[in-house]
Every structure is written in C-alpha cells, then in structure tokens.
Amino acid sequence: MIAHRTTFWNKAALVATLALLAASGCHKKQAAPPSSAMAPENNTPPPTASITADPPAIDLGQSVVLNWRTSNATSVSIDGIGEVPVNGTQTVSPSSSTNFHLVAKNDGGTTEANVRVTVRVPEVPAAPADNSGDMGSDAIFHAKVQDIFFGYDSFDLTPEADTSITAAAAYLNAHPAIKILIGGYCDDRGSAEYNITLGENRANAAKTALVSAGVAGDRIRVVSYGKEKQFCTEETESCWQQNRRGQFSIDR
Amino acid sequence: MPKPFGSTSEIIGEEIVNSFVRRLRARNPQRWVTLSLLSSLVLLLSGSTLRAQDTFHLETSSGATSIRLAAANFKPSTGDANTSTFKNTFDTTLFADLSAAGIFDMVSKSLIPQSTPGSQSEISLAQWSSAPASAAMVAFGNLGVQNNRLIVNGFLDDAKNTQYPQVFAKQYNEIATDDNARQVAHRFADEIIFRLSGGTPGIAESKIFYVKRGGGNKEIWEMDYDGANQHAITHLGEISLSPRISPDNSRIAFSSLGRNGFQIKMFSLLLGRLVNFNSVGGTNLSPAWSPSGQQLAFSSSRTGDPEIWVTDPQGNVAHRITNYKGPDVSPTWNPKTGAQIAWISGRTGLPQLYIMDSDGSGVTRMTDGGYATSPSWSPNGQFITFAWDRKYGPGAPGGQDIYVMEVATKRWIQLTHDMGRCDFPSWSPDGRHIAFANSPDGIDSHNRIMTMLVDGTGKRALTESGTDMPNWSWK
Numbered sequence: 001m002i003a004h005r006t007t008f009w010n011k012a013a014l015v016a017t018l019a020l021l022a023a024s025g026c027h028k029k030q031a032a033p034p035s036s037a038m039a040p041e042n043n044t045p046p047p048t049a050s051i052t053a054d055p056p057a058i059d060l061g062q063s064v065v066l067n068w069r070t071s072n073a074t075s076v077s078i079d080g081i082g083e084v085p086v087n088g089t090q091t092v093s094p095s096s097s098t099n100f101h102l103v104a105k106n107d108g109g110t111t112e113a114n115v116r117v118t119v120r121v122p123e124v125p126a127a128p129a130d131n132s133g134d135m136g137s138d139a140i141f142h143a144k145v146q147d148i149f150f151g152y153d154s155f156d157l158t159p160e161a162d163t164s165i166t167a168a169a170a171y172l173n174a175h176p177a178i179k180i181l182i183g184g185y186c187d188d189r190g191s192a193e194y195n196i197t198l199g200e201n202r203a204n205a206a207k208t209a210l211v212s213a214g215v216a217g218d219r220i221r222v223v224s225y226g227k228e229k230q231f232c233t234e235e236t237e238s239c240w241q242q243n244r245r246g247q248f249s250i251d252r
Numbered sequence: 253m254p255k256p257f258g259s260t261s262e263i264i265g266e267e268i269v270n271s272f273v274r275r276l277r278a279r280n281p282q283r284w285v286t287l288s289l290l291s292s293l294v295l296l297l298s299g300s301t302l303r304a305q306d307t308f309h310l311e312t313s314s315g316a317t318s319i320r321l322a323a324a325n326f327k328p329s330t331g332d333a334n335t336s337t338f339k340n341t342f343d344t345t346l347f348a349d350l351s352a353a354g355i356f357d358m359v360s361k362s363l364i365p366q367s368t369p370g371s372q373s374e375i376s377l378a379q380w381s382s383a384p385a386s387a388a389m390v391a392f393g394n395l396g397v398q399n400n401r402l403i404v405n406g407f408l409d410d411a412k413n414t415q416y417p418q419v420f421a422k423q424y425n426e427i428a429t430d431d432n433a434r435q436v437a438h439r440f441a442d443e444i445i446f447r448l449s450g451g452t453p454g455i456a457e458s459k460i461f462y463v464k465r466g467g468g469n470k471e472i473w474e475m476d477y478d479g480a481n482q483h484a485i486t487h488l489g490e491i492s493l494s495p496r497i498s499p500d501n502s503r504i505a506f507s508s509l510g511r512n513g514f515q516i517k518m519f520s521l522l523l524g525r526l527v528n529f530n531s532v533g534g535t536n537l538s539p540a541w542s543p544s545g546q547q548l549a550f551s552s553s554r555t556g557d558p559e560i561w562v563t564d565p566q567g568n569v570a571h572r573i574t575n576y577k578g579p580d581v582s583p584t585w586n587p588k589t590g591a592q593i594a595w596i597s598g599r600t601g602l603p604q605l606y607i608m609d610s611d612g613s614g615v616t617r618m619t620d621g622g623y624a625t626s627p628s629w630s631p632n633g634q635f636i637t638f639a640w641d642r643k644y645g646p647g648a649p650g651g652q653d654i655y656v657m658e659v660a661t662k663r664w665i666q667l668t669h670d671m672g673r674c675d676f677p678s679w680s681p682d683g684r685h686i687a688f689a690n691s692p693d694g695i696d697s698h699n700r701i702m703t704m705l706v707d708g709t710g711k712r713a714l715t716e717s718g719t720d721m722p723n724w725s726w727k
Binding site: 153193198200208221223237 | 491493494509551553581603626696721
C-alpha cells in the first residue's frame, strides 16, 4: 500500500513537471530571437520561426492544433510530420507526450522552434482533487487521519489532537466519499457507565472539531465503547493513555 | 424525620458499629483487636462529616433488633425417598435466610435441643427457652413428599408465652422439586421476618439481576437473592450492561452495544423476548425505572451531549431534564416518592453525585470531591448508596468503596474497606441489605457480586468472578 502511495505522488510530481515544461514551451514563442542563429557569410538574415500548440495538453485520443509562423525561410520541416509550408496549421493526435521540433532554413542559416504537447494517459490520475467515489485505502487513511489521545478524565482536545484534526480534515475534505467512524474509548479505571458517556464526549469532541474544519456531519458516525473494548490491558500509565483515545476508521 | 415501620429503637450510626463489635468480641476475642481498629477507622472517617450526629440510623435498626430466634430442623412427615434430600435443602435455606435477615440473633444449630418437633403438640417450649438455646422465638414444623407433592407445615412460636405460644402457622403445597423446597423455605422465612421485623417484608423471595461475562460478550443473568439458581436471561451475543428490573418484575431494561453504540433494550420476562424500545439516536444507557413503572430515566446523547432523559417504557414521550455540558449518567429515582432523581454528572470535572427533582429543577450537588459513581436510592427515600473514590487521581492510592449518604444532611458512612475495588451498589427491597460488585485485585474481569447489611457487616460473595452490575428486584 505504501508503494502505491509513492507511485501516486511520483506520478503527480511528474505531471506537475510536465505541465511546467509545457508552459515554458509556450513561453518560448515570445522569445522569438533564435539563439542558434549563426553568423551569416552573406547578408541574408536567418529566418525567424515560432510554433504553438493549442491546447498544450490533451487527453489521450484528443487532438491538438499546431500553428507555426516563419519568415524568410526557404524550407520548413517539423520532426515527425516532414516538410510543411512556411506558415500553417495542422491538427495532430499524438499517442504520447511529444516535442514538436520545427526547423526553418534559408541561406542565412537555420532557426529552430519547439513546442511540447502533453498527452495525459489514463493511468496517471488527473488531479488529487478529483476523488469522488474513491474511499481510499486504510493505510493512507490512517496515515492522514490519526487517532487522538485524551488527558485523564478529560474530553478536551489537546494541542496535538488539534494538529491531528486539522490534518485529518484536509484529507477528508479532499476525499468527500469517505465516511468515518469515530470510536470513543476510555481506560479501564473508573466506572463502566460513566466511562461510556466520557467516551461519547471524546468522540463528539473529535466530530465537532472535524465539522468546524468543514467535514460534513452526516459523514461521521460516533460510537462510544467506554471501557468495554480495550486496546491494551496492562495496568500502566502508557497503557491507560493508549486506551483514552478517539479512534478514526473508514465507515464502510 | 419519619420513623421507619414499627421502629422500636433508634440506633445511631456509631452505636451500630459499637454494638456489632461488642457482639463479635463476645463470640471471638481474637478478632477483637482487628475489629476495634476497623471500627475506629470507620468512626474517624465518618466523624469529620457526621458532625452532631444524632438521628443517622439505617434500616437494620428498624423493627425489633436481634431477637433470639431458633430454627428447628423440620420433622420428616412421610417416608418418601426424596423427603430427606428436600428437608435438608429446606432446613439449610431457612436457617441461611433468617441469619442473613440482619435482625435476628440466631441460635446456633449446635445449641438447639435434639428433638425435632413436627407440630404444636410435639414441642416442649421450655427446652427451647432455657439455656443454652435461650430462644425467644422458635420456628419449626414438618416436611414430606406425597404423590409427588411437597407438603410443608411451618409454625412460629413465642417461647416465652406459655399460654398462647403460636404466632402463626403456614401450610405450603408445591410440586416436589429441590428448587421448590428452597422457594418454600424462602417464603416461610419471609413470613417470619415480616411478623418479627415490624411489618417490613423479607427479601428471601427477591431476585438479583446482573451481568455475566462469557466469550467476549456480556449477557444479563438472574439469581435468587442468596446466589442460588443462577441462570441466563438474554442470549444476544452482545455486550449488555446495566440491567434494571421493573417494579412489577415484568421487564428488564438494559443497554447493549450495537452498530450505533449503546442503546436501551427492553426484555419482557413474561414473553421471554425483547420488546420494542424506541431509540432516537446517540448513545443511550443506564436506564432507571420510576417507582410507578410508568417512566424510564436514562442517559442519552441524542442532542450530542449525554444528558438525563425521561421517557415512557416504550421510549416515547421523551423529554430532557438536564442541560449542562459534560457527562450525565446513572440516574436512580427516589423509590419512596418518585419525585426526585439522583445521578452522576461530570459537569465540573470528575464525576460527582447530584440530586434533582424529577422535572429537572432543584439541582443539588451531594459529594464534595473525588470520583463518585453508580447511585442507588434506599427504599425509604432517606439514603443514597454509591461508589466513591474520595482520593481519586493519577498516582493516588485511593480505593473505590461503597458509601451510604443521608440525603437530608449529606452525611455519609463508608461500608467497605480494603477489599479491592467496589462498584454498583444496589439496595434490597427491605432496605437492610446492599448488593455490590467487588474486584479484590481491582481488575474489571475479576468482579463478583457480594451482599452486605447496610451497616457494612455480613459481607458474603454470591457469585464467582466475571459477574458485575447487580440490580436487586423491587420486591
């Protein structure tokens, strides 16, 4: 599951990088003066050339319009297309992200222009924001939505719990399909009935904080287990602390 | 303060302990030192709170105290093979019931005359009223099995009244089973207690409902008041807690853990199955019957915060009677008036004992600190018993013990000492006993059910470990 998560973020990073590249590709058309212009022997100035793609990024199967303009060129070619008119447009439908490389020549020299067309292939997620219908995995959920722990006989959120809730809310807001179960737990000291209400207050404190952070209340189910379901059964403070918790899980 | 039924003497709290100590000192001099220490401890602990104590008397002090009573072994009246077995059960049960009643000075069976009088004409009262028996009252009779029927004739005689000694005579006729031999003994014992205690019915026929662990679940069980006849009521395969028997013994309200947390459940003992109880949302637990049987108070978080709500026995006509952030749980009605409710609230931090009128007005805090839980109101309305850890806190060595508080004055006495963790006290219908859960090593799963007299004496375990939350029937 961790591997999956890494791949996901690598791919996301890749997309972001490609998008940046595409943007800078577009930007190049303004930087018209060709850097590769050679000092001419004769007085013929080297050609100018620019190429754009609209849109710069497509989904697989969609087409993109290439539009190029040159001046003073005697021959113009684009890699993968061949000889083309000095000015023109062409609709292409590449199967993968492609650099369209234009070369314009005249006696005075050679000028190049590039445009990058990004093709989004389906296995790359479109964007992290679009997750409707995705419940996510338990591993990611528990990494993003961490259990919170309470003080002795308390249902107030600690600063650590506040931090956890903020992170949890961000994740849950990005994954609106996830329903959550908040379990309220208590250590095994004290009385059974009172501890159920204390656990209820703990789980509800977590719910209230999530709702305040924008998570819809109807996505949240609250169950207090009191001291009836213990994580840890030793009579030690560390064990008691583990049992005084608000536990989050995906409510399937 | 209204006098209890037929009270013939008023004993203040300290005198209860002193007389108890005197009694035991006479019987067992070796234990005198320990008990004397114990009693000074009680006095020390209670002394600070029970200032100017003059009328703090518990139900053990109502009625005639310590009547010297002898229970003869019954005479077999038939030659049936089962007679001696049932007679043994009957004799043992009767003696145990009368001993446990808390109002008799029972004549030891080793001191009673050898004769087993089976009828009024067969008894020689002088034998019983003279030393060493020195009985003031004698219970005797005969028992036999005939045509698969158990027939018992029981008599109670006033040994000092030579002219008209008979107080009453009773005949019982039941199907011949060992359980019926016990039940008949309970009924005969209750009759004796009723006559000699100044009109308070005995509790030998009462039941105790409780929670028993098994296979990761907790089911509701029932037993006789003396620990006999333990059997399961529910088979839900869930975690069920807080059984509360209705005043008419027809239904048990409790709560079980399901998909939506703890919810109130209602089990009909007449139908032998669950009946409807409407749940509206949130966690619902710790039900309590009003003495009329027409209302149920319980903790509900249907509005987000656990508050005390009151509904009818079907869960309808719900209305909230507390409104304060923090846990509110474990209500118990004043069974005498039905007009007040005691409960536990964490509104100021650690849980404390509070009382209020049953409409939610007149909230009064009763405990001044520590960790208080699980109140049960005495049948006469004067006292509340509850579990209290007066020095509760991280690292504090405090123990959770059973206490009794007088409602009118907030004065209290401690009933358990140094015996591990105690919780869930429940008052017996005669007001003279308290059942409670005790774990000698403090571990929850080691809880067992015990009873004691309300002055803290006569403690005995009724069940093995793995049992919890006793609730004594109303009659």
